[in-house]
Amino acid sequence: MTSPGIDDAGTNRPDQLSGPAPELRIVQHRVFRGPNVWHYDRAIQLVVDLGVLEDHPTNTLPGFTEALVEALPGLHNHTCSRGKKGGFVERLYEGTWLGHVAEHVALQLQQAVGHDLRRGKTRQVKGQRGRYNVIYAYSDENVGLAAGKLAVRLVNHLVRAEEGFDFATELERFIVQGERKAFGPSTQAIVDEAVARDIPWMRLNNASLVQLGQGVHQERIRATMTSRTSSVAVDIASNKELTLELLGAAGLPVPKSEAVRTVDQAVALANKIGFPVVLKPLDGNHGRGVCLNLTNEEAVREAFDVAKAQSRGGLIIVENFLTGRDYRCLVIDGKIAAIAERVPAHVIGDGEHTVEELVEKTNADPRRGVGHEKVLTRIKIDSAAVALVAEQGLAMGDVPDKGQMIKLTLTGNMSTGGISIDRTYEAHPENIEIAEEAARVVGLDIAGIDFLAPDITLPVRETGGGICEVNAAPGFRMHTHPTIGDPQFIAKPVVDMLFPPNTPSRIPIIAVTGTNGKTTTSRMIAHIFKGIGRKVGMTSTDGVVIDERLLIKADASGPRSARMVLQNPRVDMAVFEVARGGILREGLGYERNDVGVVLNVEPDHLGLKGIDTVEQLADVKAVVVEAVPRNGYAVLNADDPLVRAMRRKNSGRTIWFTTAEPGSEVREYVEEHCGRGGRAVVLDHSEMGQMIMVREGKRTMQLAWTHLLPSTFGGRAMMNVQNAMAAAAAAYAAGASLHDIRQGLRTFSTSYYLSPGRLNELEIDGRTVIVDYCHNAPGMIKLGDFVDRTGAAMDVTSEFGKVSRIGVIATAGDRRDDDMRELGEIAARHFDVLIVREDNHLRGRPAGECAQLVAEGARTAMATGVRCRQVEIVLDELQSTRHAIARANRGDLVVLCVDKHAAVMAELESYGTQAQPGALPEGRDDFVGDPDYTPAEESVVEEIPAELLEDTPENGAQR
Secondary structure (H helix, E strand, C coil), X not given: CCCCCCCCCCCCCHHHCCCCCCCCEEEEEEEECCXXXXXXXXXXXXXXXXXXXXXXXXXXXXXXXHHHHHHCHXXXXXXXXXXXXXXXXXXXXXXXXXXXXXXXXHHHHHHCCCCCCCCEEEEECCCCCCEEEEEECCCCHHHHHHHHHHHHHHHHXXXXXXXXXXXXXXXXXXXXXXXXXXXXHHHHHHHHHHHHCCCCXXXXXXXXXXXXXXXXXXXXXXXXXXXXXXXXXXXXXXXXHHHHHHHHHCCCCCCCEEEECCHHHHHHHHHHHCCCEEEEECCCCCCCCCEEEECCHHHHHHHHHHHXXXXXXXXXXXXXXXXXXXXXXXXXXXXXXXXXXEECCEEEXXXXXXXXXXXXXXXXXXXXECCCCCCEECXXXXXXXXXXXXXXXXXXXXXXXXXXXXXXXXXXXXXXCCEEEECCCCCCHHHHXXXXXXHHHXXXXXXXXXXXXXXXXXXXXXXXXXXXXXXXXXXXHHHHCCXXXXXXXXXXXXXXXXXXXXXXXXXXXXXXXXXXXXXXXXXXXXXXXXXXXXXXXXXXXXXXXXXXXEEEECCCCCHHHHHHHHHCCCCCEEEEECCHHHHHHHCCCCCCCCEEEECCCCCCCCCECCECCHHHHHHHHCHHHHCCCCCCEEEEECCCHHHHHHHXXXXXXXXXXXXXXXXXXXXHHHHXXXXXXXXXXXXXXXXXXXXXXXXXXXXXXXXXXXXXXHHHCCCCCHHHHHHHHHHHXXXXXXXXXXXXXXXXXXXXXXXXXXXXXXXXXXXXXXXXXXXXXXXXXXXXXXXHHHHHHHHHHHHHHCCCCCCCEXXXXXXXXXXXXXXXXXXXXXXXXXXXXXXXXXCCCCCCCCCCHHHHHHHHHHHHHHCCCCCCCEEEECCCHHHHHHHHHHHCCCCCEEEEECCCXXXXXXXXXXXXXXXXXXXXXXXXXXXXXXXXXXXXXXXXXECCCHHHHCCCHHHCCCC
16 A cells, blocks of 8 residues: 555646755754753754645645645644644644654654654754754654654655555554664663653663763663663572472472473473472573473473473473462562563454464564564464464364453463553552562562462462572563553652652752863862862763773764763762864753853854854853753843843843943943842952952952962963852852862862863973964953963063063964954964964865965055064974964973974973073074074974965965
């Protein structure tokens, strides 16, 4: 049967148009695994191109809406923007674009696999006609992506029939794929209970291994085994002979049993115990290989091979057959949680259909699936089932009498097609006590105790029967989804056991974002809490650090690194540097942050991934603020208008920090905030210097003089003054005392050990060398201010006369041409000599182009009379470092803006014993420190030809 398509009637069908084929295309897709620019929860983004279909909304496509609703009737339940059921179908008839249709179809397809998701939005890509961002929620990302792709195929098929496309077949394939990826009923029940309690979780593999909680508070589950399940107890439960021996020794009712290896031993033991008997593998599970009610030696011999086929160790249990019904008692944390009667797979005759036909009808129940993928398992007809039916006097092709029960298995396991009846509130108290004692004897935190008894409502010690097995990792679905009776909410005692009331499951998370200063601020915060004794996990552009140990050296400012920290069992606090790239790529790597810090938003990385303006960049950074909960804090820079506007997106409380002077408009705004009981960190100015103050309502508390903080270089590094204020505000919001904050800031320095690559100062043969990571124009403004302050101070104290400033600068290849020129222009205002290098990774640019553009900007500024008097190009980073040191005289200031700071620092350390170049002769201004110095041949100093300074496409000035 082919899925419905659109009638050929009508003259406005897209396939009758000239030009490109009418087809909705997925141009790009992205999976957000946390809060993102589109939503506060995880979502999938499809960028779709409608092509010629942009001119054909749904009301212009004859028969489209009818065919779509026939294929997916559940669309009638979609409210869309109308806020009522049927709202989306109304939109279809009124006319909506096919990208919007794909969004709703993707959500409905996920509903088909049990993922109850309703969030979605469709927005046109700005400035691109016919292209739309289709955003929708997902539970499993593989299922979500598959739903989006199938949705697009269905929409295209309904516009113009695709040969060979059968939607019914594709839908069934999609459902099977989704069910295989989904958690089993047991795992899903526990995860749902955790979500209901606001306990965070993450899937650790493609199966059922799940982490509940974060960091030091984490617990793990794998189906119904937990991180508290004893491996010794599991081993005992896996050895059925030992289990029954221990239970018998504890005085609990168990059948007589022994383990054998050969069929002859089994026959001899059966005669000794007395028929009927049961054979089952010593290490079996799910009822596999269990043979019941064996009444003679021949039956034992036949059953032995069946049991041995399911045994890994070759040992077979022979025990006397207990008669009665099959009950599963679920014990969690020492207490009965649920009891179910298990009925073997069977069919009931109707006097019309054969046994085989009755099995097919039973398996057609939508609740039945393969294995554990659904709440019931399909009945399998195998040789054992055929033989069992024959024992009941029937063949598979016979028609049983109406009401006759035909057993197809002997065991009542759900995995072999059985059903369950809830008996939780019917069991006799003595039987409950026996089950709980059995779980304690074996030592399992979650145990399935199998009873065979005539009636669970009567004491088994009186009626006969007893415990035949104890199971580790028992399945929950017979209790959560009983065929008959009320479901039991057994995930609750599991989560109660793992996270008792008032037990924390989350660790504090502080997220830091901004254009510049993220890494230093993150390090300051981590240093403060390290001093308090916390085990801090930190991510930054330098790597992943756990308790001050660098575990991974890489750019780790993205969501995957954040999840790595949250998985570490030693971490009791997390500090994350959050970069724009990670937010745009995957969103945040967690649900929410207790404290979100935004330092600044300045023009950098523009023109990438759809972010063309600084306002759009601010929207990306604001994701960190949107991820602050109601009881959390956003630490915002009041001096930055774009950051100040983010207060509207904050669900929690705001802490401002500002360097504005008293009486200014910004300071008055912050004072008003404090007057309403708010918090702020401000900078007060006096003759003695600048004091960082903490304000809370009417209280004003002194924190520290800026010139006494090592990271500020006596107050000259204003960017680190701001960073320290932001760090203080974040630490205060996270519960640190002022004493601890003060101590942390006073002991944090920009040494290479504490802050590699950020204002590291060295003394090399009388030269002052600063190593920093500055790589963009906004950062150069702040670094230039520091250079001016430092240079002026050195001029006063220098014994060599006027201090020369030599800078090595570079930028990444993914910046715009104008951004590169601007970097050179700004640097030229603060340095006497500029040496322009390039990063090893050019990000698509040809070698030398980035350096030429930066140098071009510097040369342009030189024409206006700025400080710089010479620009050189030395592309290699280490060669440019050597050249800068050689160009400098004793007493000069050298600033190295680096990419690979470790390699540069190693190079600088090698200068300790080298000869010192002489000072510049009086009156010279050519800035050559060592007259005999010549750069290495492979990095010759390059004067820029005048023709390369012209604004022409040939030299790459325009792209």
